[in-house]
Amino acid sequence: MTGKLDLDPATVRHARSLARKAGRPIVTMTKKHTTVSVERATLRLAGLGGADEEGTPWVNRLLDVVRADVGLEHGVALPVWDALLRGEGDDLITLAQKAAAGSVTFRLPEGRDAVRARAVSRKQVAAGLRTVDARRRERERLITRHGDAPRQPWIYLIVATGDIFEDIPQAQQAAREGADVIAVIRSTGQSLLDFVPEGATREGFAGTYATQQNFRLMRTALDETSKELGRYIRLTNYASGLCMPEIAALAGLERLDMMLNDSMYGILFRDINPVRTFVDQRFSRQVHARAGIIINTGEDNYLTTADAVEAAHTVTTSQLLNEYFAKEAGLEDWQLGLGHAFEIDPAIPDSFRMELAHALLAREIFPRAPLKWMPPTRHMTGDVFRGNLLDGFFNLAGALTGQGILLVGMMTEAVVTPWLSDRDVALQNVRYVLDAAGSLHEDFHPPPDGFIATRARQVLAESIELLDRIVEDGMLDAIAEGTFGLMKRPADAGRGLDGVARKSDAYYNPASEALDAAREAAR
Numbered sequence: 001m002t003g004k005l006d007l008d009p010a011t012v013r014h015a016r017s018l019a020r021k022a023g024r025p026i027v028t029m030t031k032k033h034t035t036v037s038v039e040r041a042t043l044r045l046a047g048l049g050g051a052d053e054e055g056t057p058w059v060n061r062l063l064d065v066v067r068a069d070v071g072l073e074h075g076v077a078l079p080v081w082d083a084l085l086r087g088e089g090d091d092l093i094t095l096a097q098k099a100a101a102g103s104v105t106f107r108l109p110e111g112r113d114a115v116r117a118r119a120v121s122r123k124q125v126a127a128g129l130r131t132v133d134a135r136r137r138e139r140e141r142l143i144t145r146h147g148d149a150p151r152q153p154w155i156y157l158i159v160a161t162g163d164i165f166e167d168i169p170q171a172q173q174a175a176r177e178g179a180d181v182i183a184v185i186r187s188t189g190q191s192l193l194d195f196v197p198e199g200a201t202r203e204g205f206a207g208t209y210a211t212q213q214n215f216r217l218m219r220t221a222l223d224e225t226s227k228e229l230g231r232y233i234r235l236t237n238y239a240s241g242l243c244m245p246e247i248a249a250l251a252g253l254e255r256l257d258m259m260l261n262d263s264m265y266g267i268l269f270r271d272i273n274p275v276r277t278f279v280d281q282r283f284s285r286q287v288h289a290r291a292g293i294i295i296n297t298g299e300d301n302y303l304t305t306a307d308a309v310e311a312a313h314t315v316t317t318s319q320l321l322n323e324y325f326a327k328e329a330g331l332e333d334w335q336l337g338l339g340h341a342f343e344i345d346p347a348i349p350d351s352f353r354m355e356l357a358h359a360l361l362a363r364e365i366f367p368r369a370p371l372k373w374m375p376p377t378r379h380m381t382g383d384v385f386r387g388n389l390l391d392g393f394f395n396l397a398g399a400l401t402g403q404g405i406l407l408v409g410m411m412t413e414a415v416v417t418p419w420l421s422d423r424d425v426a427l428q429n430v431r432y433v434l435d436a437a438g439s440l441h442e443d444f445h446p447p448p449d450g451f452i453a454t455r456a457r458q459v460l461a462e463s464i465e466l467l468d469r470i471v472e473d474g475m476l477d478a479i480a481e482g483t484f485g486l487m488k489r490p491a492d493a494g495r496g497l498d499g500v501a502r503k504s505d506a507y508y509n510p511a512s513e514a515l516d517a518a519r520e521a522a523r
Helices: 009-031 036-045 058-070 077-085 092-100 111-146 164-176 212-229 241-253 265-270 274-291 299-305 312-328 351-365 384-401 420-437 451-473 475-480 510-522
Strands: 033-035 154-158 181-183 234-238 258-260 294-296 339-341 372-374 405-407 500-502
Touching: 009 033, 009 274, 009 312, 009 451, 009 475, 033 036, 033 274, 036 058, 036 111, 036 241, 036 274, 036 510, 058 077, 058 092, 077 092, 077 111, 111 212, 111 241, 111 274, 111 510, 154 420, 164 181, 164 212, 164 420, 181 258, 212 234, 212 241, 234 241, 241 258, 241 265, 241 274, 265 274, 265 299, 274 294, 274 312, 274 500, 274 510, 299 312, 299 339, 312 339, 312 351, 312 451, 339 351, 351 384, 351 451, 372 384, 384 420, 451 475
Parallel strands: 154 181, 154 405, 181 234, 234 258, 258 294, 339 372, 372 405
Antiparallel strands: 033 500
16 A cells, blocks of 8 residues: 555665665674663662662662673673672672672682573563563553543653652643643753662752652552543653663663653764664663563654754654664564654745655654654744744644654743643643544545655655665764764764673673563564
């Protein structure tokens, strides 16, 4: 079937084939490396949590000593569980405390000692993964018990005051006003922290810190609201930055439902080393696959730094690459909240028609994915009446093109921090447009030789040209040259590079082993 845009199925298959060719060398590279965050995530899945008096997590303390003694390239599992078997500690937290005090020396076990360490580490990490599995089943039971959102797109609304105890009542009220998904945006700069803060946090900057305790508090509150409203309210946070794998693990343990998890966002917009990012994102996506979490990718960010018309094909290219990386890690179509945005300058003639072309192109290429449609920010001027109208056009485009996840746009977006009253007006806008439009997307069929279909096919053709160049040059070189979002990020630079290690022949990770096995079994 060619769908509403009369796209050539062979052309779409060719685009996917090029994305696979471009992405395969990256996957091969990730399998040969590990990072400090992958190893810390493994310790978290094994049950190690908490922090010392200075707020440094015990996973960081333990890994730092292991790395100093034997290196990162062998992984953390063999040295740590060998030490436990040798009686250096009764459990992981005791071992971490002794290691931080300098009273433990780690070694890389060999022979029977290595076999025993593998077996015990595998058993302990498996217990953590069983908890992730149980939380997934719990989500499914609650959706059955309370019901789901009555329609798509799901209304996605951001709440983040910096204080988790202020976030909770605001999130609950937002759900009462119609939000289906609550996103607790992270405190500014958390993606650059090489540790996950501990406990419930009362202060943040333009957001609230992502911590296990904050996840647990908000999940509990939204479960209460789900029961009250008779529909399951989903919770979103961010699995990105230097601690991507750890936050993914915590999200699985605390039953979050969506996580922002883009394959290149940290590289492009936070200057995190490309190798570090790709290694971390593969592990984190394997955890998301296991946990039944929907990922949201970040293609909308490209259009905040590059022209939304000229760079439209880079969004489609990134979506195809994100799809490949996600599916390779075990995610299914229903878990791919691929991102795109309504960011064309409204002063350009036919801007709305081009927005429809770009949105419908994404919908046609990824028909089973719950696409995440992002509202206008770049061309908000402070004129709240114009801004509210522009958000209305955005909502209408979402209704016309059958988007799956619609982020609520605010008329004060990118101008000031929105007031609660701004959110109320924005939710009224969304509800009015979606209710009035109904299933309008069923009736929307642009002519195959018209402006919208022609523009969509042009963007797809430009995406294929770009993918051809990426295949020829290599993806790491393409990123270094500024192909996406005009950001030039070389593979041998960037934050977090010192936390990457090439795996030795003795490398072992029970979490990676279990996640790889689950991925293969699902195929």
